[in-house]
Amino acid sequence: MRVGLLTQWYDPEPGPAALPGVLARGLVARGHEVRVLTGFPNYPTGVVSPGYTIRRRRDEKRDGVLVRRVALYPNHDASAVRRLANYASFGASAVASGLGVLRGLDACWVNYSPITVAWPMWAARFGLRIPQVVHVLDLWPDTLLAGGFAKDSRLYRVAESGLRAWCQGMYRAASSVAFISPGVGPVLARRGVPEGKLHYVPMWADETVFRPSGDDLRAELDIPEHAIVLLYAGALGQAQGLSTLINACARVTDRRLLCLIAGSGICEGSLRSQAETAGATNVRFLGRLPQERMTSLMATGDLNYVGLRQHWLSGCTMPSKTQAAFAAGRALLVAAEGDVASVVRESQAGFTAAPGDLDAVVAAITSACDLGRAGLHAMGRRARDYYQRTFSASTGIARIESLLERAAETRRREC
Numbered sequence: 001m002r003v004g005l006l007t008q009w010y011d012p013e014p015g016p017a018a019l020p021g022v023l024a025r026g027l028v029a030r031g032h033e034v035r036v037l038t039g040f041p042n043y044p045t046g047v048v049s050p051g052y053t054i055r056r057r058r059d060e061k062r063d064g065v066l067v068r069r070v071a072l073y074p075n076h077d078a079s080a081v082r083r084l085a086n087y088a089s090f091g092a093s094a095v096a097s098g099l100g101v102l103r104g105l106d107a108c109w110v111n112y113s114p115i116t117v118a119w120p121m122w123a124a125r126f127g128l129r130i131p132q133v134v135h136v137l138d139l140w141p142d143t144l145l146a147g148g149f150a151k152d153s154r155l156y157r158v159a160e161s162g163l164r165a166w167c168q169g170m171y172r173a174a175s176s177v178a179f180i181s182p183g184v185g186p187v188l189a190r191r192g193v194p195e196g197k198l199h200y201v202p203m204w205a206d207e208t209v210f211r212p213s214g215d216d217l218r219a220e221l222d223i224p225e226h227a228i229v230l231l232y233a234g235a236l237g238q239a240q241g242l243s244t245l246i247n248a249c250a251r252v253t254d255r256r257l258l259c260l261i262a263g264s265g266i267c268e269g270s271l272r273s274q275a276e277t278a279g280a281t282n283v284r285f286l287g288r289l290p291q292e293r294m295t296s297l298m299a300t301g302d303l304n305y306v307g308l309r310q311h312w313l314s315g316c317t318m319p320s321k322t323q324a325a326f327a328a329g330r331a332l333l334v335a336a337e338g339d340v341a342s343v344v345r346e347s348q349a350g351f352t353a354a355p356g357d358l359d360a361v362v363a364a365i366t367s368a369c370d371l372g373r374a375g376l377h378a379m380g381r382r383a384r385d386y387y388q389r390t391f392s393a394s395t396g397i398a399r400i401e402s403l404l405e406r407a408a409e410t411r412r413r414e415c
Contacts, residue, residue, distance in 0.1 A: 002033045003404050004102045004130070006120060007111035008072075008090045010038035011062060014291040015234070016137075016320040017043045018206045020111055021063075026397035028064040035066045035105065037098045037120065039090045042074035044235070044264075044288075046086075057097040068101040070094050078266045091116030095123050105130050106408035109400060110174070113138040115163070118170050125173045131407035133400065134174040135201065139184055140167055142313050168192060175407035178400070181339045183316025199403060203320060204393035205327035209294050212329040212384060216299040221260075221286075223300070228256045228369050228376070230333065231301025233294070234321050236265030239314075241307030241335055241355055243274060248361040250280035254369040257282050259305075262297060264288040298328040302376040303350070303368050308336035310355040315339065326387035331379035333364050343390075349383035 005024055009017035020036070027034050040058075041049040048054060058069045073089040075082040091114075099120060102108060108130050110121050124130045141163030171177050171193045178201040179185055185198050223229065230249070236242060242261070249259045259282055261271070268285070275283045289297055298304075304325035308314035315338030322340055325332050332350035334341050335357070344350045351367060353360035368376060389395075 001106045001404060001408055002035070002104060003027055004105045004108035004124075005034065005036045005038075005111070006094070006102070006108055006117060006124070006132075007036070008039050008087070008114065008117060009043055009111065010036060010041070010067065012049055013041045013043040014294075015044065016203075017041075018209075018291070019203055019320070022204060022206055022393050023109065023397055023400060024065045025063050026393060027401065030397070030401060032401075034064070035068070035101050037068050037070070037094055037101055039072040039093070040069050040074065042072075042076070044076050046074050046076040048074050056093075059101070066101065068098050070096075070098040087114040087116040091119040094120035099123055099128065102130060103128055107175075107404040108132045108407075109404060110134045110170075112136045112170065113140065113143070115140045115166060115170065118166060121170065122173060131175045131410045132173065133176045133178060133403045133407055134170055135400075136177060136179045136184060136188070137203065139187065139313060139316065164191070171197070175410055176403045178403060181316050181318035182342075183339045187316060199399070201396055201399045201403070202318065202391050203323060204391055204396045205320070205323040205387070207327055207393055209291060210298060210324040210327040211295065213295050213299040215296050217293075217296050218300055221284075221300070223258060226256055226373075227258045228254070228303070228373060229301045230257065230259045230303045230305055230365065230368070231262070231297070231330075232260070232305040232307075233262040233289075233297060233324075234319075236261070236263050236268045236271055238267060239309050239311075241309045242267065242271055244335060244356055244358055244361055245305055245307060246271060246275050246280050246283055247278055247358055248365055249283050250275075250278040251358075251362050252282070252365050252369070254366065257365065257369055259283045260286055260297075260301065262286040262289050295328075298324070298330060301330055302373050302380075304328075304330045304332050306332055306334045306336065306340060308340070308355055310337070314355065318343070323387065323391045326383045326391060329380040329384035331368070331376045331383060333361075333368065335361050335364075343386075347382055347386035349379050349386060 007020045011021035040054050070093040073085045075086040177197045178199045180203045334344045335353045341352045351364040353364045
């Protein structure tokens with residue numbers, strides 16, 4: 001097949017932005033011609049990656065994939081206006097300068113977030129008659145509205161109504177709607193997406209980065225061999241519940257515990273201040289590490305922290321760091337409810353605590369310390385086995401391939 005990927009995020013952007021690249025390479029390995037329409041790389045800093053200069057468009061070949069990049073406004077700071085400009089500029093630019101690369105495709109996979117991707121999606125579907133598989137990686141409009149408006153305000157109701165209609169238009173235009181967390185399926189069904197369109201396709205990790213490894217950073221970071229390392233690697237924002245983690249570490253009395261926090265974000269300064277004020281001397285901030293060091297960083301930790309602030313949306317959210325920890329063969333401490341907690345309990349690969357429950361997080365960390373490094377590594381092996389059965393890239397890519405083949409059949413019937 002000749003298949004396309006329509007996604008604002010793509011290599012060489014790291015973290016969750018790297019996952020469409022895994023899909024593209026996997027489809028090439030399965031014998032398909034793959035073309036990608038994306039933006040110039042600037043995630044997560046908002047600074048354009050070295051080697052790139054923003055212009056109207058640029059075509060390149062990466063790993064056997066034809067990639068067309070189109071201009072956008074690079075930004076990933078806390079400003080809602082500038083973030084919206086980032087999203088909207090890609091959507092508009094993709095329509096104006098990018099659609100040619102999609103011409104003649106049999107089917108296209110669409111990264112649904114942000115939903116301004118609807119502009120090129122609709123143009124490709126109705127203008128070029130390309131059937132599409134929409135993959136719901138974040139539930140919109142809920143993701144956008146979660147922190148911005150009071151729910152009982154008239155502005156919230158107007159925004160929610162308009163954005164839900166927008167999303168419904170994307171679902172109707174798609175041949176299939178895939179979702180990455182089990183709890184999202186029933187939500188989409190209640191919003192009118194036909195059951196026959198809905199397919200559970202969890203996301204994978206970048207397995208070239210997140211994999212078991214014996215090469216760690218303990219010597220470089222001067223961490224004793226006996227230390228039990230609790231690792232958080234990711235964005236330092238309000239949604240991750242890191243304030244509870246820091247307060248919990250301050251209360252843990254086991255002197256073997258060391259908490260490493262790697263990443264950056266709008267809350268970094270306040271979290272550093274909080275750790276100092278709370279006397280959390282067992283918490284160390286590493287800043288944001290380059291992607292090529294993530295394999296060794298994951299090997300350094302014995303237990304990975306995944307937290308979500310309490311919100312109805314968190315119950316059906318599956319943070320990408322969950323799959324990353326599973327793929328690396330590391331136990332998890334999940335301070336969240338819903339799907340991500342269920343996965344940890346089902347796999348028997350870690351500990352769970354209610355979000356924001358300081359006593360429960362302290363108890364979970366204490367239990368992990370009591371288990372010791374050997375016990376935590378046994379949990380990590382269960383995590384790796386569960387990843388191979390449930391989240392692996394080969395499994396996810398096969399499911400997407402099947403949905404693309406079904407979509408391509410509709411194009412053949414139309415022709």
